[in-house]
Amino acid sequence: xxxxxxxxxxxxxxxxxxxxxxxxxxxxxxxxxxxxxxxxxxxxxxxxxxxxxxxxxxxxxxxxxxxxxxxxxxxxxxxxxxxxxxxxxxxxxxxxxxxxxxxxxxxxxxxxxxxxxxxxxxxxxxxxxxxxxxxxxxxxxxxxxxxxxxxxxxxxxxxxxxxxxxxxxxxxxxxxxxxxxxxxxxxxxxxxxxxxxxxxxxxxxxxxxxxxxxxxxxxxxxxxxxxxxxxxxxxxxxxxxxxxxxxxxxxxxxxxxxxxxxxxxxxxxxxxxxxxxxxxxxxxxxxxxxxxxxxxxxxxxxxxxxxxxxxxxxxxxxxxxxxxxxxxxxxxxxxxxxxxxxxxxxxxxxxxxxxxxxxxxxxxxxxxxxxxxxxxxxxxxxxxxxxxxxxxxxxxxxxxxxxxxxxxxxxxxxxxxxxxxxxxxxxxxxxxxxxxxxxxxxxxxxxxxxxxxxxxxx
Numbered sequence: 529x530x531x532x533x534x535x536x537x538x539x540x541x542x543x544x545x546x547x548x549x550x551x552x553x554x555x556x557x558x559x560x561x562x563x564x565x566x567x568x569x570x571x572x573x574x575x576x577x578x579x580x581x582x583x584x585x586x587x588x589x590x591x592x593x594x595x596x597x598x599x600x601x602x603x604x605x606x607x608x609x610x611x612x613x614x615x616x617x618x619x620x621x622x623x624x625x626x627x628x629x630x631x632x633x634x635x636x637x638x639x640x641x642x643x644x645x646x647x648x649x650x651x652x653x654x655x656x657x658x659x660x661x662x663x664x665x666x667x668x669x670x671x672x673x674x675x676x677x678x679x680x681x682x683x684x685x686x687x688x689x690x691x692x693x694x695x696x697x698x699x700x701x702x703x704x705x706x707x708x709x710x711x712x713x714x715x716x717x718x719x720x721x722x723x724x725x726x727x728x729x730x731x732x733x734x735x736x737x738x739x740x741x742x743x744x745x746x747x748x749x750x751x752x753x754x755x756x757x758x759x760x761x762x763x764x765x766x767x768x769x770x771x772x773x774x775x776x777x778x779x780x781x782x783x784x785x786x787x788x789x790x791x792x793x794x795x796x797x798x799x800x801x802x803x804x805x806x807x808x809x810x811x812x813x814x815x816x817x818x819x820x821x822x823x824x825x826x827x828x829x830x831x832x833x834x835x836x837x838x839x840x841x842x843x844x845x846x847x848x849x850x851x852x853x854x855x856x857x858x859x860x861x862x863x864x865x866x867x868x869x870x871x872x873x874x875x876x877x878x879x880x881x882x883x884x885x886x887x888x889x890x891x892x893x894x895x896x897x898x899x900x901x902x903x904x905x906x907x908x909x910x911x912x913x914x915x916x917x918x919x920x921x922x923x924x925x926x927x928x929x930x931x932x933x934x935x936x937x938x939x940x941x942x943x944x945x946x947x948x949x950x951x952x953x954x955x956x957x958x959x960x961x962x963x964x965x966x967x968x969x970x971x972x973x974x975x976x977x978x979x980x981x982x983x984x985x986x
Contacts, residue, residue, distance in 0.1 A: 544953050551949060555942050562935040567824045569928040571812050575825075575834075576914065576921045578805040583910050585798035590903055594794055595885065595893035598767075599787035607776045612784050616767030622779035624746040625772045629703040629759045632740035634733040636723035638693035641686070642667060648717020652680040653710050662719045668696045682709055696723065700740065704757025708740040709733075743772055749779070788885040791892075792878055795861065799874045802838060806873070809835050830920055837909055839863075842874065846894075846901035853891050856902055859884040 588594050598612035607625055645666045652658040658680035662671060672684035681701050689695050700707045708731060713720045720726045724734050742755040747764065754764050761770040768784070812825040813832070825831050842861070846854045856862070860877030864870025885892050896903050913919055 544950065547953060548946065548950055551946055555939055555946070558935050558939050558942065562932055562939070564824070565928050565932050565935070569925060569932070571824050572921060572924050572928070575805070575808060575812070578801070578808055579834075579910055579913055579921075582798070582801045582805055583907070583914065585794070585801045586903065586907060586910070588794050589798060589896045590907060592890075592893045592897055594791055595889045595896070597787035597790040598784050599789070601783040601785070603781040604776070607774055607780050608770055608772045608782075610771075610782050610784075611769045613767035613769075616784055617765070618784050618786060620781060620783040621748050621765075622781050623770065624749075624779040625774065625776045626744040626746065626753060627741060627775060628772060629743040629757060630738050630741040631703040632700040632707060632709045633697060633736070633738035634709055634725065635687075635695045635697045635735040635737055636668070636725050637735070638689035638695050639668065640692065641669065641694050645671060646718040646722040648719040649714040650717065650720050651712040651714055652678065652682050655680070659714065662717070668694055672696055681707070695735070697737065698725070699738075702757065703741075703759075705740050705742045706757055745770070745772060746779070786886060786889060788882045788889075791885050791889075792876075792882050795881060796876050796878070799861065799876050803873050806835060806838065830924070834913070838906065841902050841906045841909065844902040844905060846898040848898060848900070849891075849894060853884075853888075853895060854901075856895070859892055859895065 593614045596614035598614065598616050598618070600610045600612050602608065602610055608623060644664060645662055645668075647664045647666075648662050650660055650662070652660065652675070658678055660671070660674055660678065662674075666674075668686045672686050675682060675684040675698070683699050683701060685697055685699075686694050687697050698709055700709050710731075711720055711725055711727065713726070727733050742757055743759045743761070744753045744755050745761065746753050754761060759772045761772075762768075764770065809825075809831050812823045813828065814823045815826050816822070842856055844855075848854075853859070860880030862875060862877075864873045864875050895901070898904060913921060916922060
């Protein structure tokens, strides 16, 4: 039972709380230090993420492929579309679409949905394993299910023919003349005859919905057509893929050019990632002399190192290239002028860069792809930063994690000590109250004895 200061007149709960709060200042200092370390760890992880983004945007520029990008212009894209791989010939040509590829589609005669079929066996295609067993109780629906389960290059579905009549429709899973539907009755059965799905001598069916047909185009006015079992042509012109959409009475003009805009955008994306990184580093390491506040990474040498190296690398020369084109500044990549809104940032002169690419894309590619130079050295430097074994980010993260864990252990130990301390304080105050209560009781006894004797003597 707690006396709670009833005897001494002291608010022991408030006193204990005040003493414990004073004791907890040691924990608060540890917690504040831990928060600071966690903020540093998060800051470095954010920086690492931004550097990874710089790497991701830099990688395409290190390969010659992007400098050989092509853009395609089609005079009527409702007729066809064209894609060009890097390095495809820059030229113009005309295409006339005569036919689109079609899948063979045939139908049975119309019959009731519950009508049963003639029993028998028939084969789909020329593979003897693709045989359908038709039983006397089979209907159009059960036959369709059997055909679909066989997966023999033909799909089946039942459609309405009106007046409670239905047909089974067979469709070749592949388009083109070479993928005609072939059905062969076996063992003298009558299933196909009953369904009117027997082809004539020329392979034609009575109820043909769509003929098996190749796509057909004419190139540059040549009357000899090119054909494809699909609506895609990828083997006519090197690096060019043509997809036809509809037949055309007139030829469509296709032009393949250098896609300088794609390279410019890739450079802008890389520069934007660099500027974002530098802005973040500046914020994290800043010091406000008026408010006397500092960024969480203020004074860290790695921040200064990253800031310096990334800026310095951009101004390096590629010694193996001619003086006329051996620096990034010569293709429009530099720093914002003093006094401008872009001062201190990396800027891209899009007009200058695009002109250089259009004039000599291979020369610009060499500037970016050189084994030694600003891009190669930046790539190497970033790889050392991002090294997952011994990189500075890895080392810092592990060090901060250890410090945070040690503080967590210290806080747990202090919490335990404070718990014991509070128990001791409560026990001591309890003992004090009990002693005072005993003394008070004894005092009351003596007073009663003293004054009681006086009253008796009267």
